[in-house]
Amino acid sequence: xxxxxxxxxxxxxxxxxxxxxxxxxxxxxxxxxxxxxxxxxxxxxxxxxxxxxxxxxxxxxxxxxxxxxxxxxxxxxxxxxxxxxxxxxxxxxxxxxxxxxxxxxxxxxxxxxxxxxxxxxxxxxxxxxxxxxxxxxxxxxxxxxxxxxxxxxxxxxxxxxxxxxxxxxxxxxxxxxxxxxxxxxxxxxxxxxxxxxxxxxxxxxxxxxxxxxxxxxxxxxxxxxxxxxxxxxxxxxxxxxxxxxxxxxxxxxxxxxxxxxxxxxxxxxxxxxxxxxxxxxxxxxxxxxxxxxxxxxxxxxxxxxxxxxxxxxxxxxxxxxxxxxxxxxxxxxxxxxxxxxxxxxxxxxxxxxxxxxxxxxxxxxxxxxxxxxxxxxxxxxxxxxxxxxxxxxxxxxxxxxxxxxxxxxxxxxxxxxxxxxxxxxxxxxxxxxxxxxxxxxxxxxxxxxxxxxxxxxxxxxxxxxxxxxxxxxxxxxxxxxxxxx
Numbered sequence: 001x002x003x004x005x006x007x008x009x010x011x012x013x014x015x016x017x018x019x020x021x022x023x024x025x026x027x028x029x030x031x032x033x034x035x036x037x038x039x040x041x042x043x044x045x046x047x048x049x050x051x052x053x054x055x056x057x058x059x060x061x062x063x064x065x066x067x068x069x070x071x072x073x074x075x076x077x078x079x080x081x082x083x084x085x086x087x088x089x090x091x092x093x094x095x096x097x098x099x100x101x102x103x104x105x106x107x108x109x110x111x112x113x114x115x116x117x118x119x120x121x122x123x124x125x126x127x128x129x130x131x132x133x134x135x136x137x138x139x140x141x142x143x144x145x146x147x148x149x150x151x152x153x154x155x156x157x158x159x160x161x162x163x164x165x166x167x168x169x170x171x172x173x174x175x176x177x178x179x180x181x182x183x184x185x186x187x188x189x190x191x192x193x194x195x196x197x198x199x200x201x202x203x204x205x206x207x208x209x210x211x212x213x214x215x216x217x218x219x220x221x222x223x224x225x226x227x228x229x230x231x232x233x234x235x236x237x238x239x240x241x242x243x244x245x246x247x248x249x250x251x252x253x254x255x256x257x258x259x260x261x262x263x264x265x266x267x268x269x270x271x272x273x274x275x276x277x278x279x280x281x282x283x284x285x286x287x288x289x290x291x292x293x294x295x296x297x298x299x300x301x302x303x304x305x306x307x308x309x310x311x312x313x314x315x316x317x318x319x320x321x322x323x324x325x326x327x328x329x330x331x332x333x334x335x336x337x338x339x340x341x342x343x344x345x346x347x348x349x350x351x352x353x354x355x356x357x358x359x360x361x362x363x364x365x366x367x368x369x370x371x372x373x374x375x376x377x378x379x380x381x382x383x384x385x386x387x388x389x390x391x392x393x394x395x396x397x398x399x400x401x402x403x404x405x406x407x408x409x410x411x412x413x414x415x416x417x418x419x420x421x422x423x424x425x426x427x428x429x430x431x432x433x434x435x436x437x438x439x440x441x442x443x444x445x446x447x448x449x450x451x452x453x454x455x456x457x458x459x460x461x462x463x464x465x466x467x468x469x470x471x472x473x474x475x476x477x478x479x480x481x482x483x484x485x
Contacts, residue, residue, distance in 0.1 A: 031134045034110035039367060039434055040102060040483040042132040044110050047073030047080065048434045051113060052452050053097030053479030054442075054467070059090045066096030067473065068115055070137060071465070077436035078454030078463030085137060087117060087128065094120035095153075099127075100481035103158025105140075105167045106131060106196035113137055113481060114169050116153030125152030127171050131196050141198050143171055145188050151175040152188065157298075158484065159228035163236020165266050166191040166199060170240060172223030178206045178216040185222030187242055189265060203265075205240065211262040213275035214247070219255075221246035225296035229305050229485075232334040233263035233271060240265040241307060243293025252278045253288030259296065259309050261335065274335060276309070276328075282338050283326045289313040292326075295358055299485040301365035301373055305330040306400075308341070308375055310358030316342060316351060323357030325377055327400070341377065341398060346406040348396050355382040357396075360440075364432035368483045369457055373400045376437055378427035393426030395439055409439070409455060416453060417464035421445040426453075431480035440477030450476030 031037070031044035040048040050071050057067035067086045074080035087096045099116035106112065110132025118125040129140035145152050155172035159165070169190045178184035186206040193199040207216040216222065227241040245257040258277035278286040295310035307328045316322035325341040341358075343351040351357075360378030380393035394410035410427075411420040420426070421444070429440035435457055442450035444466075450473065452465040467473040 033134060034108040034132065037109040037111070037132075040111050041073070042070065042111050042113070043072060043136045044132070044134045045073075048077070048483065049073050049080070049111065050431065050433045050438060051085070051100055051102070051481040052440070052465070052477055053100050053481070054450065054473045054476045055095040055098040055478055056475040057086075057097070057473045059086070062090040062092045064093050064095060065090035066094055066098065066117060068097040068100060069467065069476070072136065076460060077433055077456055078465060082465070082468060083136065085130065087120075088139065091120050096120070097479060099153060099156045100479050101156040101158050102481045103167070103484045104160040105129060105158060105169070105192050107194040108132070111484070112140070112158075112196060114156045114158055116156045116171065118151040118154040120153070123151065124149055125154065125173060127153040127156055127169070129169070129196060140196050143169065143190055143198065143202070145171075145173065146202050146204060149173045149176045149186065155223060155226045157226045157228055159238050162238070165236065165238050166193065167196070168192065168228055168238060168266065170226045170228055172226045172242070174221040174223040176223075179208065181216050181218040183219050183221060183246070184216040185220055185224070185244065187223040187226055187240070189240070191266065205262065205265070207244070207260075209262065211265065211271055212260050212273050214260065217248065219246045219248070220244045225293060227296055227298035227307070229298050229300055230332065231261050231263070231305055231307070231330045232274070232332065235332055237264040238266055239263050241296065241298055243296050243309065245291040245293040247277075249277045249279070252286035253290070255289045255291060255313070256286055257290055257292030257294065257311065259293040276335070281326050283311055283324050283340060284314050284316060287313060287315045289321070290315070295361040297361040297363040297375070299363035299365055299373065303331060306363055306373060307335060308361045308363055310361050310377075312356035312359045317344075319351060319353040321354050321356055322351050323355055323359070323379070325358040325361065327375065341375065343379070343396070346396070346398055346403045348406065348408050352382065355379055357382070360428060360430050362430040362432055363485060364483060365485070368432050368434050370435065371399060371457065372402070374398065374432070375400060376430040376432065378430045380425035380428040389420045389422045391423045391425060392420035393424060393428065393441075395427040395430055395437070397437060409437070416455065416462050418444070418446055418451070429478060429480045431482035433482040438480050438482055440480055442475045442477040449473040450478070452477045452480070
């Protein structure tokens with residue numbers, strides 16, 4: 001029989017609503033300023049924090065308005081306080097929390113947060129910045145696109161101020177119509193000043209942009225996943241990394257997918273980009289529905305940029321939708337030859353049709369893991385064999401420098417709280433916080449509303465977090481935001 005581990009509901013009472021954000025009560029604040037903030041610290045108390053999204057949370061008549069739960073850190077990962085965060089005027093179906101991204105967006109050391117609501121404003125979507133402070137997260141700028149769009153806020157990513165570039169936020173709108181092509185998709189780049197306010201007009205980018213290879217086509221879903229980093233071009237300028245999992249690449253099948261890099265995106269000048277697909281990604285034979293770019297993770301570590309991209313629909317050894325992940329790196333001259341990460345290696349000995357390996361991804365460096373760069377791969381549609389628990393899910397944790405030390409983590413592990421259940425989708429989302437891996441289980445059958453596993457990377461026992469709210473939460477753990485890359 002499995003050992004049982006701690007289930008932690010946290011504390012949700014005593015919060016105030018200010019400008020759209022639930023804030024930590026002042027008497028609980030742990031710092032007078034952000035000067036001593038840790039790596040991923042919203043409130044400056046020196047303890048790392050993270051967020052858990054539930055885009056289907058309901059408030060009265062506002063069905064699926066969405067909510068984000070903030071975990072303000074305690075003495076150990078997962079043993080802090082839970083505080084709810086939602087939009088100031090919850091809209092039915094808005095999906096607040098469908099996308100979350102952490103980063104440093106103003107001049108202090110407290111971590112900041114961006115939240116996407118892709119179905120707000122009758123499907124046009126919106127995104128909002130929340131700025132860290134000694135009082136916790138406080139409401140900041142509402143991000144608005146400069147043109148008519150659709151599902152703006154589906155994906156979000158951040159970049160801190162660096163070199164010649166201001167801090168920035170990129171927001172994806174993959175279902176936007178472009179030049180009469182439905183769901184071709186677009187992304188929007190926002191520059192921020194030192195106070196975290198929007199500086200100037202947002203720049204719209206789609207596949208017809210001269211800085212990208214390819215053209216906008218119906219159903220491409222350009223902007224499904226986004227990141228900002230340093231891949232090529234000027235060392236102090238940001239590059240845009242963006243996926244289009246619905247792209248039909250000639251000769252590779254419908255919805256084969258791809259991802260692109262736009263060099264020095266903040267300069268506005270025409271420059272050389274990259275387009276990665278079955279023709280050069282070396283991820284396997286072209287597969288209709290391979291969905292290259294369904295998931296995307298990026299990390300800057302020690303002068304090297306890491307990009308992991310998931311193709312959960314990839315056929316592997318004749319097994320349809322088994323899935324694969326490609327890992328690429330750059331030291332400034334562009335992404336190099338890909339490495340393939342998959343199930344039948346790295347201590348994950350089996351592979352089955354329908355697993356959808358790589359549906360979620362996260363990367364973290366040594367400052368977070370304490371043990372080098374690590375990749376987490378979610379496999380939420382897999383189950384232990386062909387028994388009574390289909391789609392119970394698991395996570396593959398891969399240390400990139402020592403892949404023979406990879407771990408398979410699921411609810412069958414003796415130290416993970418709970419038992420595997422059918423269609424629980426353990427690993428539908430993954431993220432890292434300092435010293436721990438975060439694993440979303442949004443369809444946890446034993447915990448209606450979903451749950452989150454905080455799995456320390458050392459010898460400590462995992463913790464299970466569950467929603468503890470007066471509101472109807474049904475997708476807790478659907479998205480996660482931890483330590484920024």
